[in-house]
Amino acid sequence: MGLNSMKLSNRVNEMKYSPIRKLATYADAARSKGLRVLGLNIGQPDIETPSLFFDAVRNFDGTVLKYSESRGEKNLLDSFILYYKDLGMDFQHNNLLVTNGGSEGLYFTLYAICNPGDEVIVPEPFYTNYSSFTDIAGCKVTPITTYGEDGFHLPSKEKFKEVINEKTRAILISNPSNPTGVVYTREEIEMLAELCIEHDLYLISDEVYREFVYDGLEFFSPLEIESISQRVILIDSISKRYSACGARIGLVASKNTSIIDAIMKMAQARLCVPTLEQLGAAALYHTPQSYFDSVKEEYQARRDVLFEGLSAIPDVQVKKPTGAFYMIIGLPISSAEDFCRWMLEEFSYKYTTIMMAPAEGFYSTKGLGANEVRLSYCINIQDLKLAVEILELALKEYMKSH
Numbered sequence: 001m002g003l004n005s006m007k008l009s010n011r012v013n014e015m016k017y018s019p020i021r022k023l024a025t026y027a028d029a030a031r032s033k034g035l036r037v038l039g040l041n042i043g044q045p046d047i048e049t050p051s052l053f054f055d056a057v058r059n060f061d062g063t064v065l066k067y068s069e070s071r072g073e074k075n076l077l078d079s080f081i082l083y084y085k086d087l088g089m090d091f092q093h094n095n096l097l098v099t100n101g102g103s104e105g106l107y108f109t110l111y112a113i114c115n116p117g118d119e120v121i122v123p124e125p126f127y128t129n130y131s132s133f134t135d136i137a138g139c140k141v142t143p144i145t146t147y148g149e150d151g152f153h154l155p156s157k158e159k160f161k162e163v164i165n166e167k168t169r170a171i172l173i174s175n176p177s178n179p180t181g182v183v184y185t186r187e188e189i190e191m192l193a194e195l196c197i198e199h200d201l202y203l204i205s206d207e208v209y210r211e212f213v214y215d216g217l218e219f220f221s222p223l224e225i226e227s228i229s230q231r232v233i234l235i236d237s238i239s240k241r242y243s244a245c246g247a248r249i250g251l252v253a254s255k256n257t258s259i260i261d262a263i264m265k266m267a268q269a270r271l272c273v274p275t276l277e278q279l280g281a282a283a284l285y286h287t288p289q290s291y292f293d294s295v296k297e298e299y300q301a302r303r304d305v306l307f308e309g310l311s312a313i314p315d316v317q318v319k320k321p322t323g324a325f326y327m328i329i330g331l332p333i334s335s336a337e338d339f340c341r342w343m344l345e346e347f348s349y350k351y352t353t354i355m356m357a358p359a360e361g362f363y364s365t366k367g368l369g370a371n372e373v374r375l376s377y378c379i380n381i382q383d384l385k386l387a388v389e390i391l392e393l394a395l396k397e398y399m400k401s402h
């Protein structure tokens, strides 16, 4: 065997490791020293998954665990149809395709609509896997920068027009947004819809955080705009909605059945999504509204604690986010990555330290986000208060020595 056979592809060589998990080895080392590490770096909810899921799996009465349909189990598709009906949206089976998490839905979509070299416009900072998926699909993210001082809302239509060219295929948004927590207004979504019509683009709407919108704001989906319904590709998932990340159940939906038909070819090649998880997921439609109300109340309370705590730390730049369970904050230091590493290696208070995600990896424009971190509020309120205390003390200490 020659050495050539051991070479790796340019595709994987050019991909980056997740910035969210980048500091994991330092966190492990801190834990092995006996410290508690509060994880503000990752969007793994600590909320209990509704027992409906586990009951449905336990009650499985088959004797053979068969492949399911490539489009998804009929009862799961039916439950998604009912879920959207409650939101005022009409879908049939041929508009839907169950995927291995929203993640598979995203890369299937990019594979279906982009040729190598094509471009997808994404407001930055963005969910880092978006660029992993475009890298795998051979296309590229064209960032459109949003800023903390504007609450990470979208820039003008003109700014978008400046970056649209003949290679642009789509605009991709996470709404409510991971990592910024922004919820786009109806006007912003209408502006994107106009751009898609004027420039013949798709609008990929990643709505996996749809339920997490605070302060009484209304969530507005591009699916509600009839004139672009053929252009909208919806990415959905049960991961965050029901705190069921490990089930790996997501969905691609579109009124444009030719997109779903195209994705079906890829779905058939991966055969199906796990059968038992689909059974559990189908039962989740019966989750009572009280579950959503209490989960939302909990996240909103956490957001408030974190926001108020951070606002009281001198020179920390923070705007109150209105959705999902993340925020990006600016710190009075030059390298957030160095600071995050230092925290795990050198700093503790009450035998505890915190793990944050340096925000640079959420931008594709070089140099942006170097002094920012992304925080998630997927831990309890008491720990969040402690995390803010630790951050304040650590910043003081770090700034003395750096």
Ligand SMILES: Cc1ncc(COP(=O)(O)O)c(C=O)c1O
Pocket (backbone or CB within 6 Å): 043, 100, 101, 102, 103, 104, 127, 174, 177, 178, 206, 208, 236, 237, 238, 239, 245, 248, 249, 250
């Ligand atoms: C914005 C966004 N989209 C999609 C996903 C993918 O989620 P999953 O594959 O678990 O459905 C995530 C996960 O964190 C996310 O934050």
